[in-house]
Structures are given as structure tokens and as C-alpha cells.
Amino acid sequence: MKSIIVVDCFSTGINFIGDIVNRGYRPVVLELKSGYDDVEEYKAIANSFYDKIDEKFDMIFEKDSYEETLEEARNCNPEIIVPGSERGVILATKLSNDLNLPCNPIENIDAMTLKDEMHNRLAEKGLRYIRGHAITTVEEACEFYDAEALTEVVVKPVYSAGSVGVKICENRDEMIDAINLMLSEKNLYGQDINKLIVQERIKGEEYFVNTVSNEGIHRVTTIWKYNKVHTADGDMIYDTIETVNEIGIGEAEMVEYAYKVADAIGIQFGAVHGEYMIDSKGPVLIEVNCRPNGCTMPAEFIDKISGQHETDSILDSYLKPSRFHAKRKERYQLNAYGALKIFIVPEDIMARSAPMITISPRLKSFYKTTLDYIKEDTFFMKTKDLETSGGLVYMVHNDKGVLQDDIDYLRSVERNAFNLVLSDEKDMDYQLDEEKIAKDLKEVVSITEEYGTGLLITDQFLEDVDVLQVGLDDLQDLNGEFDYVIVNLNRSLVDKRDDLSADIILDIFSDIKVGGIVFIPETTYRYISTGRKGVEALIKTLDLRIEIPPHGFNPGIIASRNH
Numbered sequence: 001m002k003s004i005i006v007v008d009c010f011s012t013g014i015n016f017i018g019d020i021v022n023r024g025y026r027p028v029v030l031e032l033k034s035g036y037d038d039v040e041e042y043k044a045i046a047n048s049f050y051d052k053i054d055e056k057f058d059m060i061f062e063k064d065s066y067e068e069t070l071e072e073a074r075n076c077n078p079e080i081i082v083p084g085s086e087r088g089v090i091l092a093t094k095l096s097n098d099l100n101l102p103c104n105p106i107e108n109i110d111a112m113t114l115k116d117e118m119h120n121r122l123a124e125k126g127l128r129y130i131r132g133h134a135i136t137t138v139e140e141a142c143e144f145y146d147a148e149a150l151t152e153v154v155v156k157p158v159y160s161a162g163s164v165g166v167k168i169c170e171n172r173d174e175m176i177d178a179i180n181l182m183l184s185e186k187n188l189y190g191q192d193i194n195k196l197i198v199q200e201r202i203k204g205e206e207y208f209v210n211t212v213s214n215e216g217i218h219r220v221t222t223i224w225k226y227n228k229v230h231t232a233d234g235d236m237i238y239d240t241i242e243t244v245n246e247i248g249i250g251e252a253e254m255v256e257y258a259y260k261v262a263d264a265i266g267i268q269f270g271a272v273h274g275e276y277m278i279d280s281k282g283p284v285l286i287e288v289n290c291r292p293n294g295c296t297m298p299a300e301f302i303d304k305i306s307g308q309h310e311t312d313s314i315l316d317s318y319l320k321p322s323r324f325h326a327k328r329k330e331r332y333q334l335n336a337y338g339a340l341k342i343f344i345v346p347e348d349i350m351a352r353s354a355p356m357i358t359i360s361p362r363l364k365s366f367y368k369t370t371l372d373y374i375k376e377d378t379f380f381m382k383t384k385d386l387e388t389s390g391g392l393v394y395m396v397h398n399d400k401g402v403l404q405d406d407i408d409y410l411r412s413v414e415r416n417a418f419n420l421v422l423s424d425e426k427d428m429d430y431q432l433d434e435e436k437i438a439k440d441l442k443e444v445v446s447i448t449e450e451y452g453t454g455l456l457i458t459d460q461f462l463e464d465v466d467v468l469q470v471g472l473d474d475l476q477d478l479n480g481e482f483d484y485v486i487v488n489l490n491r492s493l494v495d496k497r498d499d500l501s502a503d504i505i506l507d508i509f510s511d512i513k514v515g516g517i518v519f520i521p522e523t524t525y526r527y528i529s530t531g532r533k534g535v536e537a538l539i540k541t542l543d544l545r546i547e548i549p550p551h552g553f554n555p556g557i558i559a560s561r562n563h
Contacts, residue, residue: 001026003058004315005073005081007092008032010049012292013084015299015311017053023315027057028076030069032087036190052296062091070098080318082270083291086161087189089113093290102318104290108266112290115158116197118265119285125264127257128284132199134158138179141198145172152201155179159195160187161289163385167234168201174234188387204279206286207244207251209258210293210310211272212317212324218259218267219328221313222306223251224293226275229344235384238342240407241295243305245334245400254283261285271314295340295392301367304396305338336396337403339365341410343390343421345383352377352425353499356391358506359413359420362541363406365397371421373499380422390422409540417534423498430494430527434460437523441488444521444555451517452483457508459491460523475508484517486555490527501528502538509542518544521556532557 003026006016020027029050034042060076063069073081073095080101083092090113096103110117122129133144145153155178156166165187167178179196187193206226211218223244228236244251258274265272265288273293275286292310302309308327316324343356354371361369371391381388393410397403413420438460445465448454454467455478461469470478472492487508493501509518518539525535535557536546544559 002079003028003076005030005060005076005078005092005095006084006088007081007095008086008088009053009084010046010087011085011294011296012310013088014049014053014296015292015309016082016084016315017055017057018299019312019315021055023319025079026076027055028078029057029059029084030073030081030088030091031059031061032091033062034190035087042190049296066094070095074099080315082314082318085291085294086113086289089290102269104268104270105266111265112267112288113159115156115287117158118288119199121264121266122261122285125260127260127264128282130199130202130284130286132197134195134197135179136183136195138176141175141179141196142172144198145175148200150200154199154201155182155196156199157182157187157193157195158197159191160189160193161294163236163238164188164387165193165196166236166385168230168236169234178234202277202279202284202286204277206275206277207254208241208273208275208293209255211258211262211274212310212313213262213267213269213272214317214321214324216263216268217325217328218262218272219313219317219324220255220258220332221308221310222302222334223247223255223332231384233384237344237383238386238389239344239411240339240341242339242403242407243334243337245337247332250278250282254278257283257285261288265290269318271310271317294386295342296370297340298368298394301338301394301396304367305336306334336398337365337400338394338396339403339407340392340394341407342386342392343383343410343414345380345388345390345422346418347382349380349422349424350377351380351422353423353497354391355420355423355499355502356393356413358499358503359538359541360393360410362506363393363395363409365395365403365406367394367396369393409537412540413537417530417537419498419530420502420534420537423529425497426529430490432490432494432527437488437490438462441486441521441523444486444488444519444523447553448484448486448517448519448555454484454486455482456486456488458486458488460488472504472508482516484519486519486521487524488521489524493524493527498529505535505538506542509539509544516560517547518559519555519557520559523556525557 004020005028007030009029017027036042060072081092081096083089097106111121116134119129135141153169169175208224210221224241227239229239273289276283299309357371456467456469525532539559547558
């Protein structure tokens with residue numbers, strides 16, 4: 001059986017394995033040598049991706065010499081060799097050339113992988129490019145900065161990915177500080193950074209355009225738009241990535257430009273994940289990446305959006321030219337709206353729970369989250385690039401308005417109640433004054449009686465009140481619908497992790513029917529680490545709207561059913 005080799009099978013590239021099996025080939029993963037000082041760390045990262053693959057695959061490993069690796073690949077009898085991620089592009093291209101397989105010419109490899117050379121190539125071909133200069137010292141950077149009379153610049157490694165090492169510098173001093181910092185760091189692959197590119201900063205709207213190519217003919221698969229946040233530290237960090245379903249002003253021109261970029265770089269076969277900016281002058285390339293896009297997008301997720309996921313389209317460009325050309329003639333039309341919300345960690349945190357794993361599945365557009373149940377303390381550093389994000393949520397829906405509402409909601413939680421994303425479970429000095437709680441609760445009950453037939457879900461049972469009272473354990477035995485519900489939980493929450501507390505609050509409204517108003521007094525939200533804002537964030541997932549209190553009426557949080 002002929003094989004297809006995937007070099008560096010990471011991120012979205014893991015989808016290749018199922019596609020290869022479905023096409024009747026033998027999948028082979030070629031694992032690169034570690035660039036990390038800690039080889040075990042690299043192995044753990046690799047295995048975390050392999051564990052996501054359901055199908056069986058064979059493995060070979062990069063050898064000490066290229067000749068040995070070439071022989072290892074030759075023995076696999078490959079039909080094609082493809083890169084699974086950015087670090088696999090160089091070796092996959094070199095092996096393919098030496099084995100006379102369909103591929104991109106090896107003489108284009110620098111333009112395909114190095115951020116300075118790809119812009120040099122655009123300049124040679126007469127296409128718009130970003131002014132920049134590759135440097136190895138601060139002195140070289142300052143000479144270029146002064147000669148070009150620059151103000152704001154971008155500094156980044158010439159070879160990396162995932163926005164690792166990208167710095168926005170608003171002046172010369174910030175540029176110098178960024179260069180001194182980065183020349184002492186490592187890139188995404190664990191390699192020492194010894195060469196950077198300094199570029200003029202372009203301000204505009206940022207996109208990525210995914211294309212696949214067959215013998216120099218290019219086809220767009222999907223177009224996505226970035227929303228990024230520029231931090232005070234000069235980092236450009238991801239907020240959301242959203243599909244472009246309807247082509248807007250200037251976006252068709254960007255696609256035309258993307259085809260010209262692929263021609264200039266010399267792309268003959270396979271993928272280009274190209275990142276572009278549109279400003280007042282039109283489109284300009286940020287960088288090309290000749291492999292599938294990142295963010296480990298599940299194949300089914302992309303299928304729901306476009307009808308064919310990226311790795312399957314890439315294989316068509318090599319193996320099924322007739323299908324490739326048939327797809328190329330179709331209109332650009334997506335089946336649904338898709339988005340990724342990437343969580344920005346505001347400061348270093350030792351997370352002990354991830355309540356978002358309970359919250360996000362209740363969103364109408366939810367597909368999947370990368371956040372997992374945290375069994376042990378897990379350190380998350382303050383976000384400075386894609387690799388240091390706090391996880392993400394994949395979303396897809398046929399209604400753009402529904403998707404946007406969910407994005408706005410997650411942004412609000414991230415901004416106002418981050419402990420509902422990742423919680424450090426800080427010890428709170430909760431003193432349960434049962435007598436005061438009962439007194440405060442009785443006041444709430446007395447001012448809510450006018451709303452009709454009520455239900456009090458409570459940890460403290462009251463005497464002489466005209467309302468049905470139940471504990472958490474009795475909820476499933478209830479029948480009927482209530483005009484209003486009061487939630488008084490404190491003893492049930494004080495010793496719980498934030499993810500379990502969130503689960504309790506959310507499950508209440510899965511077990512009972514509320515026809516009118518929900519009251520959540522301070523006797524509940526005082527005993528949750530995220531406080532009032534956290535509880536408000538939770539109930540927003542339940543098709544409830546937060547109401548403003550009438551003057552003189554203070555029962556805590558008031559919410560009602562959306563209609």
C-alpha cells in the first residue's frame with residue numbers, strides 16, 4: 001500500500017490522518033527532532049496531538065543526517081509528502097523534491113518560510129510589500145529605522161508562528177527594548193532567536209485566506225477575519241477569529257492579491273495559509289504559511305462551515321485534480337458562520353478549575369472547547385501570543401446574530417468575571433451567619449410575594465412565610481411552573497470549586513420551569529468567588545435577561561425569561 005507522509009503532524013494537520021485513511025493510503029507521521037532543550041517536553045506536546053487522532057498511523061523519525069531521513073521516507077513508498085504544521089514545511093518540501101513527488105520547487109523554500117524573504121520576493125515581482133529589514137543587532141535595526149524615517153514598527157522573528165515573538169513598537173526606544181528582549185529568547189520551536197525582521201507597522205483589518213493549489217492554479221477554501229488586541233506591553237494577541245461569509249468591500253481585491261502572492265512565492269501544490277491586512281491603500285501580505293491553518297480546528301467543525309475541511313481540500317490539490325478544478329469553479333459560499341473565541345489571560349494564574357467547560361456548552365453556537373477539567377494545579381501565564389492563550393471555544397451557527405451574541409457574551413465573561421473561564425480558587429473567608437442570612441432572606445421573600453406563585457430554593461428554611469421551600473436535593477421532584485423563583489444558596493456553595501458552583505447554579509434552571517421572574521439575593525452571590533457579576537454571567541446563558549430594580553426594591557439580582 002502506498003503511503004502519504006505528514007511531516008510534523010501537529011495542530012490542524014492532525015486531520016490529515018483520517019483523510020489519508022479514507023482515501024485508501026497508509027498514513028505515516030514523520031516526527032521531527034526536538035528543538036527544545038527539554039526533549040520530554042517536546043514529546044509531551046507531540047503526544048498531546050497524537051492522542052487526538054482516532055485512526056491508526058505509522059511513525060518514522062527524523063535522523064541525525066538528512067540522507068538517513070530521506071532513505072527512511074523512501075522506504076515508506078510515499079505518494080506525496082505534506083507538512084502538518086509550519087516546522088514541517090522545509091523538510092517536507094526537500095524530501096518531496098528529492099523523491100520527485102508533486103511539490104513546490106526547493107528554490108522557493110526561503111520565500112515560503114522566512115518572513116523577510118517572502119517580502120523580498122514580492123518586491124522583486126512588483127507586488128505591494130511591507131518595508132522591512134532583517135537584523136541581528138540593535139545597531140542594524142536603528143540604522144534601518146532612522147534611514148527609513150519610521151515611527152511605529154513591528155518586530156518579530158524571521159522564522160516562527162502563532163504570533164510568538166511579535167511586538168508592536170510605537171517608537172525607537174520600544175523597538176530597542178523589544179529587540180534586546182527577543183534576541184535572548186526562543187521561537188515557537190524551542191530554537192534560539194538570532195535574527196529578527198523590523199517592519200513598518202501597517203494598520204488596517206487583518207484576515208487570513210486559505211488557498212490550495214494544483215500545478216500553479218489556486219483555489220480559495222475559506223476566508224477568516226482576525227480580531228486582535230494590542231496590549232500595553234506591545235503584544236498583539238488574539239481575541240476572535242471569524243469566518244467571512246459575505247464578501248465585503250476590498251475583500252475580493254484581497255483574494256486577487258492572494259493569488260498573485262502565491263504566484264510570486266512560486267506555489268505549485270498544496271496549502272497556503274496567508275495572512276493579509278487591508279488598509280486605505282488596499283491589501284498587503286503579512287506572511288504566508290505553506291501548511292494548514294493553526295488553532296487545531298476539528299475537521300467536522302470546518303465541514304459544518306464550508307462543506308470540506310482544509311486538509312481534505314489540500315489532498316485534492318495533489319491527488320484529485322478533477323475535483324479540485326470542479327470546486328474552483330464553484331461560487332464562494334459557506335454553509336454556516338464560524339468563530340473561535342480565544343481567551344486572554346489577564347495575569348499569571350495557577351488555575352485549579354475551568355468553569356467555562358460547564359458554561360460554554362449552553363451557548364446556542366457551541367461546538368467544542370479546548371478547556372479540560374483541571375485535576376491538578378495548572379499554570380497559565382499572562383497571554384502574550386496565541387501559544388499563551390487560556391484556551392478557546394469553537395462556535396458555529398446558521399444565524400450570524402446568534403453567533404455574535406455568543407461572542408459578545410464570552411468577551412463579557414472574560415472581561416468581568418474571568419474566574420468563570422479559569423479560576424485560581426482563592427480561599428475566601430466565608431463566615432456563614434445563619435441568623436443574618438435568614439433575616440435578609442425573609443425580607444426578600446416578603447417583597448416578592450406580589451409576583452404570584454413562588455418557589456424558594458434554599459439552604460435556610462424559614463418559618464411563617466407563604467412560599468414553597470425546597471432544598472437542592474428536592475428539585476427533581478417538583479412539577480408545574482412557578483411565577484417566580486428565589487435562589488438562596490450559600491452553604492451548598494462555600495466549599496465548592498468554582499466550576500462545581502457554576503454547575504449547581506446552571507442545573508437549577510434545567511430542573512425547574514420559570515414562567516416569570518428569578519431573584520438571586522446577596523445571600524447567594526456573596527458566597528461565590530466571582531460575586532454578583534459572576535452569577536449574572538451564568539444566568540445570561542439561560543435565556544434570561546437581567547432586569548433593573550425598581551426604586552426601593554432591592555432583592556439582589558433580578559432576571560426574567562427572554563421572549
